[in-house]
Amino acid sequence: MHRRRCRSAVLALGMIASLLVPTAVAAPPAAAAPSGTRKVIAQLFEWNWPSVASECTNVLGPKGYGYVQVSPPQEHVKGNPWWVAYQPASYRVESRKGTRAQFQSMVNTCHAAGVKVIVDAVINHMSGQDNGGTGWAGSSYGHYDYPGIYQTQDFHHCGRNGGDDIVNYNDRYEVQNCELVNLADLKTESDYVRSRIAGYLNDLLSLGVDGFRLDASKHMPAGDIAAIKGKLSRSAYLVQEVIYGAGEPIQPTEYTGNGDVHEFRYGKDLARMFNSERLAYLKNFGAAWGYLPSGSAVAFVDNHDTQRDGGVLTYKNGGSYALANAFMLAWPYGSPAVMSSFTFSGKDQGPPSDANNKTLNTTCYSGWECEHRWRVIANMVAFNNATQGAAVANWYDNGYQHIAFSRAGRGYLTINDEGFAVTGRSYYAGVPAGRYCDVIHGDFGNGSCSGPVITVDSSGWFAANINAHDAVAVHIGAKLP
Ligand code: LM2
Numbered sequence: 001m002h003r004r005r006c007r008s009a010v011l012a013l014g015m016i017a018s019l020l021v022p023t024a025v026a027a028p029p030a031a032a033a034p035s036g037t038r039k040v041i042a043q044l045f046e047w048n049w050p051s052v053a054s055e056c057t058n059v060l061g062p063k064g065y066g067y068v069q070v071s072p073p074q075e076h077v078k079g080n081p082w083w084v085a086y087q088p089a090s091y092r093v094e095s096r097k098g099t100r101a102q103f104q105s106m107v108n109t110c111h112a113a114g115v116k117v118i119v120d121a122v123i124n125h126m127s128g129q130d131n132g133g134t135g136w137a138g139s140s141y142g143h144y145d146y147p148g149i150y151q152t153q154d155f156h157h158c159g160r161n162g163g164d165d166i167v168n169y170n171d172r173y174e175v176q177n178c179e180l181v182n183l184a185d186l187k188t189e190s191d192y193v194r195s196r197i198a199g200y201l202n203d204l205l206s207l208g209v210d211g212f213r214l215d216a217s218k219h220m221p222a223g224d225i226a227a228i229k230g231k232l233s234r235s236a237y238l239v240q241e242v243i244y245g246a247g248e249p250i251q252p253t254e255y256t257g258n259g260d261v262h263e264f265r266y267g268k269d270l271a272r273m274f275n276s277e278r279l280a281y282l283k284n285f286g287a288a289w290g291y292l293p294s295g296s297a298v299a300f301v302d303n304h305d306t307q308r309d310g311g312v313l314t315y316k317n318g319g320s321y322a323l324a325n326a327f328m329l330a331w332p333y334g335s336p337a338v339m340s341s342f343t344f345s346g347k348d349q350g351p352p353s354d355a356n357n358k359t360l361n362t363t364c365y366s367g368w369e370c371e372h373r374w375r376v377i378a379n380m381v382a383f384n385n386a387t388q389g390a391a392v393a394n395w396y397d398n399g400y401q402h403i404a405f406s407r408a409g410r411g412y413l414t415i416n417d418e419g420f421a422v423t424g425r426s427y428y429a430g431v432p433a434g435r436y437c438d439v440i441h442g443d444f445g446n447g448s449c450s451g452p453v454i455t456v457d458s459s460g461w462f463a464a465n466i467n468a469h470d471a472v473a474v475h476i477g478a479k480l481p
Pocket residue numbers: 083084085086087122127128129180181182183215216217241305
């Protein structure tokens with residue numbers, strides 16, 4: 001009877017509708033945004049700079065996001081697909097997402113809202129066009145020739161597989177010295193190349209950037225990244241993209257000396273628990289599952305690659321996706337990164353753009369999904385902030401799809417992903433007595449809650465009914481006066 005259901009879309013939508021509404025967009029707070037413990041990253045994939053700036057002011061800051069991760073800002077090859085951003089034509093900060101001045105203004109605006117900026121830095125390679133061309137900002141380039149930047153001697157030619165391409169991920173040399181999908185692979189062991197890459201990153205640091213997501217990190221030896229890091233003009237947050245592959249010689253743990261690393265197993269396993277196994281198994285989710293140490297990991301339900309490649313939950317899963325993000329934001333493993341997508345039907349489809357492929361301003365009702373604004377996800381960011389440093393306590397599960405846990409003394413989440421409501425029972429939250437906003441169904445602001453209020457008694461218990469595929473969450477940052 002507990003075999004996993006195949007939910008009809010219509011049925012699921014009815015039940016989880018409340019999980020999908022976007023949160024109210026509040027006016028920016030008068031006081032400066034709080035700082036310190038805000039760890040949650042919002043990946044505003046392919047957003048242009050003016051739209052990122054206003055989102056920092058209107059949503060990310062007020063909702064408590066600590067970081068915004070933006071798509072690659074450097075000049076790229078021309079075209080409509082989103083992935084042109086991953087083919088640098090030069091290091092000019094000029095792209096379909098905006099000019100250098102717009103980028104600078106975005107960084108300043110985000111900082112004023114208390115949000116730090118992480119840049120997706122493409123440094124393993126340049127373009128993949130055999131015939132070269134002209135980049136977005138007018139720079140001409142050849143496959144192995146970027147005037148004033150790199151010439152043929154600055155690239156690897158591994159001489160394997162007929163076209164220098166990577167085929168065998170069980171061969172360390174090949175993964176790091178051959179070409180990832182024909183992308184001209186930089187000689188990151190050369191001091192000149194390292195200095196040139198550091199020059200680009202230092203330019204971004206001079207614009208106020210706070211950190212980098214290092215694209216294709218697995219394709220660069222950890223020592224090469226360390227050497228580039230050593231050339232940075234000041235310290236910056238680093239998160240390295242190293243996709244775990246079972247049995248591969250290059251392991252994510254090799255990179256933790258440089259900074260954080262993305263834990264790709266997290267989203268895949270979480271999807272499996274929701275889709276075909278049991279939420280009860282999440283009791284020891286994290287390092288005990290063989291993952292990176294919590295303090296070195298960035299956790300995510302999906303990112304721009306995995307949402308296209310499958311095997312994870314995405315916005316297309318609706319309520320399950322909201323619940324998976326709620327779990328991630330409540331559970332103390334790694335630094336959580338929330339994905340924010342443009343809607344797509346084809347893998348290569350670019351973001352909403354004009355006839356010249358310039359990215360249009362984001363509108364969260366058309367062409368863009370804005371998962372980071374979904375009520376459940378946006379409100380659980382404040383839960384994450386309010387519970388920093390508190391251990392998991394009071395774990396409960398029914399053996400299957402109903403789980404609950406507290407973050408000692410600060411917050412409590414219960415998820416019921418059964419196909420039936422759980423009614424007439426109480427939960428031990430262990431938070432101070434009082435009235436709390438159920439932030440899964442209501443927004444908290446100015447001392448009031450737009451949804452259901454949960455009353456915790458003097459012994460730390462509360463009573464609640466929880467619908468099928470739904471949840472309840474309370475935390476001390478959303479306690480009514
Ligand atoms: C990444 N991390 O390591 C990015 O997260 C991922 O999105 C990038 O691939 C990849 N590494 C390179 O930076 C994407 C996209 C590819 C696309 C590349 C380059 O997933 O499909 O490749 O960017 O734009 C495309 C074509 C491919 C072609 C290549 C070069 O799909 O068929 O290869 O361009 O022209 C012949």
